[in-house]
Amino acid sequence: MKRKFxxxxxxxxxxxxxxxFLFFVGPLLFMVAISFFVVKNYRMMEAFEFVNWQxxxxxxxxxxxxxYTIFIAGVSTTVAMILAFPAxxxxxxxxxxxxxxxxxxxxxxxxxxxxxxxxxxxYVILAESGVLNAMxxxxxxxxxxxxxxxxxxxxxxxxxxxxxVVILQTVTMASVDKTLIEAARNLGxxxxxxxxxxxxxxxxxxxxxxxxxxxxxxxxDFVAPFYLGGSQEPTLPILILDxxxxxxxWPRAAVVAIVMMATLFTIAFAAIAxxxxxGGAK
Amino acid sequence: xxxxxxxxRLVTPTRRDVLRIGGGVALSAPFVGRAxxxxxxxxxxxxxxxxxxxxxxxxxxxxxxxxxxxxxxxxDNMLALIAQSPPGTYDIILSDGEFVQQLNAAGxxxxxxxxxxxxxxxxxxxxxxxxxxxxxxxxxxxxxxxxHLGVSYNTTAISAExxxxxxxxxKPEVKGKVGHFDWHLPSLGMMSLKxxxxxxxxxxxxxxxxxxxxxxxxxxxxxxxxxxYGGTFNGLKNGEMLAMCGIGDWITGxxxxxxxxxxxxxxxxxxxxxxxxxxxxxxxxxxxxxNKFIQYMLSPxxxxxxxxxxxxxxxxxTKAGRAMLQEVDAAEAKRSHQIDGxxxxxxxxINEGRIHYRNIPQQQSLEDWNDFWxxxxxx
Numbered sequence: 243m244k245r246k247f248x249x250x251x252x253x254x255x256x257x258x259x260x261x262x263f264l265f266f267v268g269p270l271l272f273m274v275a276i277s278f279f280v281v282k283n284y285r286m287m288e289a290f291e292f293v294n295w296q297x298x299x300x301x302x303x304x305x306x307x308x309x310y311t312i313f314i315a316g317v318s319t320t321v322a323m324i325l326a327f328p329a330x331x332x333x334x335x336x337x338x339x340x341x342x343x344x345x346x347x348x349x350x351x352x353x354x355x356x357x358x359x360x361x362x363x364x365y366v367i368l369a370e371s372g373v374l375n376a377m378x379x380x381x382x383x384x385x386x387x388x389x390x391x392x393x394x395x396x397x398x399x400x401x402x403x404x405x406x407v408v409i410l411q412t413v414t415m416a417s418v419d420k421t422l423i424e425a426a427r428n429l430g431x432x433x434x435x436x437x438x439x440x441x442x443x444x445x446x447x448x449x450x451x452x453x454x455x456x457x458x459x460x461x462x463d464f465v466a467p468f469y470l471g472g473s474q475e476p477t478l479p480i481l482i483l484d485x486x487x488x489x490x491x492w493p494r495a496a497v498v499a500i501v502m503m504a505t506l507f508t509i510a511f512a513a514i515a516x517x518x519x520x521g522g523a524k
Numbered sequence: 525x526x527x528x529x530x531x532x533r534l535v536t537p538t539r540r541d542v543l544r545i546g547g548g549v550a551l552s553a554p555f556v557g558r559a560x561x562x563x564x565x566x567x568x569x570x571x572x573x574x575x576x577x578x579x580x581x582x583x584x585x586x587x588x589x590x591x592x593x594x595x596x597x598x599x600d601n602m603l604a605l606i607a608q609s610p611p612g613t614y615d616i617i618l619s620d621g622e623f624v625q626q627l628n629a630a631g632x633x634x635x636x637x638x639x640x641x642x643x644x645x646x647x648x649x650x651x652x653x654x655x656x657x658x659x660x661x662x663x664x665x666x667x668x669x670x671x672h673l674g675v676s677y678n679t680t681a682i683s684a685e686x687x688x689x690x691x692x693x694x695k696p697e698v699k700g701k702v703g704h705f706d707w708h709l710p711s712l713g714m715m716s717l718k719x720x721x722x723x724x725x726x727x728x729x730x731x732x733x734x735x736x737x738x739x740x741x742x743x744x745x746x747x748x749x750x751x752x753y754g755g756t757f758n759g760l761k762n763g764e765m766l767a768m769c770g771i772g773d774w775i776t777g778x779x780x781x782x783x784x785x786x787x788x789x790x791x792x793x794x795x796x797x798x799x800x801x802x803x804x805x806x807x808x809x810x811x812x813x814x815n816k817f818i819q820y821m822l823s824p825x826x827x828x829x830x831x832x833x834x835x836x837x838x839x840x841x842t843k844a845g846r847a848m849l850q851e852v853d854a855a856e857a858k859r860s861h862q863i864d865g866x867x868x869x870x871x872x873x874i875n876e877g878r879i880h881y882r883n884i885p886q887q888q889s890l891e892d893w894n895d896f897w898x899x900x901x902x903x
Contacts, residue, residue, distance in 0.1 A: 263572060301895065306902040369762045387700065389764050390749035472749025473706060476901050484901075487597070488708065488894040492606035504861040 270503075277496035284490045294493040298501075304481065308501070311477040314392065314467070315460035318399035322407045322456045323449070325400070330411035331437075334418070346412065347403040360401050361465050368394060368470070390472025398466020403456040410455065414448025415441060450517035458506055478502050525707035539704050564812055569605060571800070572672045572753065573835020582829075583820050589813060597752070598707055599623035600890070606632050612807030616814045621799030622883045624665040625656040633803040635662040640815060642822055645842045647871050653883065657801060658902035665801040667817050669830045669838030671880060672870060673772035674795040678790040678833070681766040687789040690718040698766045699746050703759050704738055705770035706750040708897035710796060713882065714769060715740045717793045723877070725794070727886040734735060743769075744903045760786050773860060774798070774836040790873055797879045800838060832856055839870045 280289045298304045333342050352360065367373045368388040376446055378384040418441060422442040426436045442449070460466075464479035473480055478498055568591050569573045573591025577584075584590055596602045607630070619627055627633045643652045646667075649884055657665040675687040681701075686692045693702050704711050716725035716736050728736065751759055756775055759765035761784055768775070772795070775780045776786040802818045804811050820826045827845020830838055832853060839862055840846040842856065850857040861868045873879045 283607070284600065285607040301898070303895075303898040303902040308901075365758060365762065369764060371763055387748075390759075468752075469755060472703075472755075473752070473901060474747065474749055476750075476898070481898065484706075484898055485892075488600050488897075489891055490600055490607075 273496045273499060276493050277500055279493045281489065281491055281493060286490075286492055294491075294497050298497045303476075304498070307476050307478050307481045308505075310475045310504070311461060311479075311502075314395055315399070315457050316479065317392075318396050318460040319404065319453050319456040321396060322400055322403050323453055324408040326404060326411050326452075330408050330415055331332065333408075333412045333440075334415035335420075335423075342412065346409055349409050350460075352401075352405050357402055360467055361398050364394070364397060364401070364470055365389065365427075368397065389470060390474070392471065395467045395471030395477075398470040399460040399463060402463060402466065403459050406459075407452045407456050410448055410452035411445070414443055414445045414452070418444045447517040450513050454510060454513045457509065461506060462502065515521055562588055564589045564810060564813060566591050566615045566814060567613060567805075568616045569602060569614040569805070570595060570616075570619070571597070571835075573833055574618050574896055576834065578832070578834045580817075581828055582825075587816070588811065589817075599626075603627070603630075606630075606805075612805065612809065614805040615808040615810045616817065617803045617805050618668070619665060619801055619803055621654060621656060621665075621667070621801055621881060624801060624803065627803060628656075628659060628664045632806050632809060633676065634806055634808065636666060636804065636815070636818075637802070638663045640819060641666050642842055644845070645844055647841055647843055647846060648874055650874065650881075651841050653803070654799065655883075659825070665803045666822065667799060667801045667841050668818075668821055669827075669841060670797050670799045670870070671772055671774045671787070671836075671838045672795045672797055672873065673714070673770065673774075673882075674788055674789055676760070676768040676771045676773075676776045678760065678763065678766040679785045679787055684789065686785070687787070687791065689791045690714060690793055692791075693743055693746060693767055693769055695767075700748045701764070701766040702743065702746040703748055703756060703765035703768045704750045705756050705768065705775075706752055708771060708893045709884070710798075711770035711884065712740060712893055712897070713796050713880075715743075716804050717791075720793070722794060723880055725796075725880055726883040729887060733888055733892075737900075740896075740900055741903060744900065750901055760784065762838060772796075772798075774838065777837040777860060778835075781856075790868060790878055792878075794878050795873065796882050797874070798882050828852060831860065831862070842864040845853055 276286065277291070277294055278290045279286050280291055280293065282288070333345050337345065365372070369375070370385045370387060370389075372388075374388065375385040378386065388397070402413055422444065423436060423440055426440045427433075431439065462479060464477075464483065467477045468483075471477075476484065478501075482495045482498050485491045485498065487512065564587075566589050568580075570593055572595045573579065575591045575595070580591045594605065594614070596605055599622065601618060602617070602623065603626060606617070606627070617627065617633065624633075624722070640664075645696065646652050651667050654665075654667050657663060657667065675682075675690060675692050677687050677692060682692050682695065683700055686695065692698075713725055716728060716732075719732065719735050719739055721728055721732060721736075726779060748765055749755070749759065751765075753775070754903045756765075756768060756771060757779070760768060760776065761779055771788070773780075776784075776788045779786045802814075802821065804814050804818075808814060821830065822842060822845075824842070824844040825848070827840040827842055828849050831840050831845070831849050837860060839860060840849055846857070846862055857863055858866070861870065870879075883889055
């Protein structure tokens with residue numbers, strides 16, 4: 243049966259379609275276009291040349307940054323998922339509804355303040371003469387170099403992502419049918435096995451979405467690797483800045499940005515496919 | 525009854541009230557408009573700090589103008605901002621000396637009248653005919669200040685004697701604690717000086733360029749990070765970085781004023797001078813006012829303000845400016861060695877041939893240098 247064109251429904255859909263085209267598809271197409279432009283005398287000139295793509299893809303430092311960014315964002319995602327789990331599990335299964343609501347509210351509060359400010363506050367804590375090393379000194383340990391290291395970068399990423407991961411994990415696990423857990427326990431399943439064979443499979447979608455968000459935010463973040471990681475090694479967002487800063491190579495920066503987006507699209511599609519793949523607990 | 529009447533009067537204005545208030549507003553409007561129009565806005569493109577009250581406040585007050593600064597970081601960034609703006613966007617442009625030629629070649633700046641400025645009072649002859657500021661006999665940019673770049677260090681980790689050579693950066697005790705100001709030009713210039721290229725540090729052939737890259741790479745294991753202005757400042761202040769490559773007194777001077785144990789020295793291999801100059805933007809409708817400001821900044825009072833600038837200090841270029849600095853702020857004059865006969869006195873360093881004006885690479889492109897810088901950061 244042929245569907246009738248519904249003008250009323252279409253009228254309500256149009257703003258979001260228009261919005262997406264104006265602020266997402268349009269700029270994206272423009273970014274693709276400028277990746278073929280050339281820069282002469284610090285001015286971008288319209289052209290259709292592949293020189294920027296050839297240049298970036300032929301440079302070892304581009305690929306070094308690419309793989310490092312994937313690696314460090316992956317580390318951040320793994321650490322965030324592991325660190326968040328005990329807290330989320332407790333909030334989902336052990337806490338009262340009231341306590342869970344308060345906990346989620348408190349987890350949202352960090353987002354009220356500037357991420358840059360939160361990142362800078364780590365200077366005071368992680369510096370060699372900082373709070374953490376002072377505490378470790380009482381135990382006869384340290385001082386440890388934490389700023390301008392990979393560790394510093396991951397701490398910065400977690401500042402951005404950990405509260406979000408805890409919230410997503412908590413909400414996902416809280417919606418798991420408790421009777422299934424009780425059934426597993428009644429049938430002799432040990433606590434850890436229950437988590438592994440019942441809770442995690444039933445929370446799979448939410449967990450994958452949490453991990454995906456964590457990866458996306460870490461992959462595109464400039465602040466943590468720049469200010470807490472000391473730019474070494476540079477991630478792709480730092481490479482974009484370097485590229486635009488020297489010689490105003492916006493077209494080459496566009497190449498880096500497109501590669502980043504393509505990578506994230508691929509990972510996101512793979513993750514979503516995995517999340518909604520049929521199959522549950524065995 | 526009386527209070528009800530009063531309430532009614534407060535809430536509901538009479539026709540007479542409306543006429544009185546409306547008339548007052550109408551009559552005062554031209555004066556309000558005139559008061560706004562009287563404050564002239566001057567759009568400034570400059571390094572951070574040049575448009576702040578400590579630099580322009582007194583001039584603004586005396587001339588009823590308001591500076592609207594747009595800050596940049598690096599000459600490339602400056603050129604791009606101008607290239608992407610319509611003519612006349614910026615009334616005054618503060619440029620690094622080495623980029624004035626490119627501003628002029630692109631037609632972004634106006635001619636200046638050399639007679640307007642105190643060329644007969646310059647502390648060094650080079651400042652009167654500074655490279656790139658002139659095109660034949662036509663002046664395009666007026667020198668304002670300068671600063672020297674060399675070995676910047678924490679005095680508890682590196683001695684003054686060790687800081688007399690760039691070798692200090694390779695000292696085992698500062699492994700992982702050498703920072704870079706994240707701009708290839710000064711750091712690679714210093715590596716070129718370390719390799720003994722002296723006055724030809726920017727004019728190096730392929731073999732010398734390769735040697736500079738090798739020297740730089742050999743420093744990589746010592747490096748603890750690459751920083752912008754804020755990061756450089758913090759790194760030195762909290763002791764995370766014990767030596768910094770690519771900077772000089774323009775950063776350590778600010779920390780030194782606060783009592784931090786840091787200093788900058790010009791090593792025996794030579795140092796680099798950054799030079800800042802004012803230009804009038806092409807198409808500016810306020811050229812006369814801007815010219816007056818440049819004259820003010822070249823006056824003794826302006827030179828003192830520049831030397832004391834809160835964001836980062838620079839040395840005076842006029843004799844009268846230096847004399848006034850010694851008179852009104854002897855401590856700063858002493859701290860920055862701006863006293864004749866002092867060790868590391870800036871003009872004496874230039875005369876001894878130990879200072880080389882910052883430039884852009886002559887035989888390689890800026891892109892070559894920048895590409896290597898990215899490789900270096902990733903190494």
